[in-house]
Amino acid sequence: MTQPAIKQMKLYTHVERVRRELKVRGLDQIPRLDPTALETVDQLHYLGVAAIEAALKVLALGPDKRVLDVGAGLGGPARVLAERSGCSVTAVELQADLNDLASELTERCGLSAQIDHRCRDIFDLKPEGEGFDALVSWLCFLHIDDKPALFAHCRQLLKPGALIYIEDFTLERTPSPRERDLLANDVYCRTLVSAADYAAALDRNGFKLIEQHDMTRAWRHFVQARLADFESERWRFQTLHGAEAYRALHHFYAAVVELFDGAALGGTRLLARAH
Template identity: 30%
Template sequence: MTDHARHLDAHYDAPGARSGQSLTMRLRAAFREAGCDPDHLTLDEVAGIDQLHLGGRRASRSLAALGGLAPGSRVLDVGCGTGGASRLLAAEFGGEVIGLDITAAFVDVAGWLSRATGLDDRTRFLCADAAHTPLADGTFDVVWCQHALMNMPDIAAVLAEWHRLLVPGGTVLLHEVVAGDAPSPLCLPVPWARRVETSHLRSRHALEALLAEGGYAPVVVQDVTESALAWRRKHSRREGDGTPPGPALPGPALIFGDVFAEMGRNLRDNLAADRVRIIEGVFRASRPSSDF
């Protein structure tokens, strides 16, 4: 395991390291306590733990619609986490999806949740570094990535790998956290990092420049910060700002630990202060600029 993978494991599965129980075991027990059969779950029941990005399922639907995702598309979901976007793309858009994540605990949960929701025939999951995958050239029509690049120190290598994996003219559908314009430092912890050394935010300009250098032409790119902030404010109230809790289904605190409410508040405040922004976009793969 690389240092990068160890840092991400320590961040995304901190409660597991302390308790000695796997994330899958903890979540299965939580579903049983909520009165659910952990081997037979609905997409609504798992919604609280299966899309660990701003906007939840609504944001994933928006990105898929923006990219015109067609039934039968072969999709690589990079940084898939617990697999929620992979399952949504399979169930609602007819995609054939492989989810990829460097965090083994997430990949284990993703496979279990797909089996439990009856979507294991159209989704499968792989534990690997996004910059170095064991997948064949030209395997995918679409690379899908939501809130993952800010965890990747070498984006150029990741973009080169995507180019190898995509068919000619394939597309990248991206929903990403980027650095804002405020000069003040990021309030930590946030959902993707507890320390500044493990946060790899880039500005929108810098990210788009890297995409262009990597051979990706923008089709449409839009700033969705305001809607993301409204969503985060609503969820911060639910997580500890005075709103009574909803049904006792598992939520992200079981993954991140008790610090998750603070992470959510910090993310809300970072968005409001323009320390971070959120973009969604569609990019088409061409030749890298170095080949021109």
């Protein structure tokens, strides 16, 4: 089967490592998994569960709320949202192997009644009923070139007054040819805009900005520590998952550190309301 182009980003390869990690950590046999127990493997964004807790503080979710998670990955964020607030989540993910594993993990956490995992491109999701109460997305929109079209599409999927909570990459200065290459090929990110342009695009496509935070420093520290931790556990990781899986993930982690260290890449957290 042909792999989707996004698989060139090495965070998305060697997915079977997650099942192996569950096994060696003794988590494959326990009756019900805690959604935070997998934080280091199933939260594919920065700052782990703390980032989801920050979203929970401002989204006022509860059992009566329907949330759309765009680019749900392995479903880590969706499970924490659902478990902590009782909300239901439609978790949309482009890559079939990630989506299948996300579904499996959700079942292991006893959250299948609350989370509907759907494998599709967000642009193929049609409006349903009166729309979602909230939309969340962690580090997915960076993969999508046409932000105005994306925001306009997201708007159609939401109720008027719904909240949208996004964490994403931003452009801090003009990238060098090498940085452009790292972004396009190693991070699958071909279009980056400044934090101000990002907010303006939301504003022009059906949303009113409520708040925006610069995440650049916190994310730079996070990716530096992630790389250092990964290197320090090289032998454990290689023994368990193989040298090729280590090389692939190391290549990705190092590319992201280079981009943050060079100060071309930054990050933003935005909260806006659909009008």
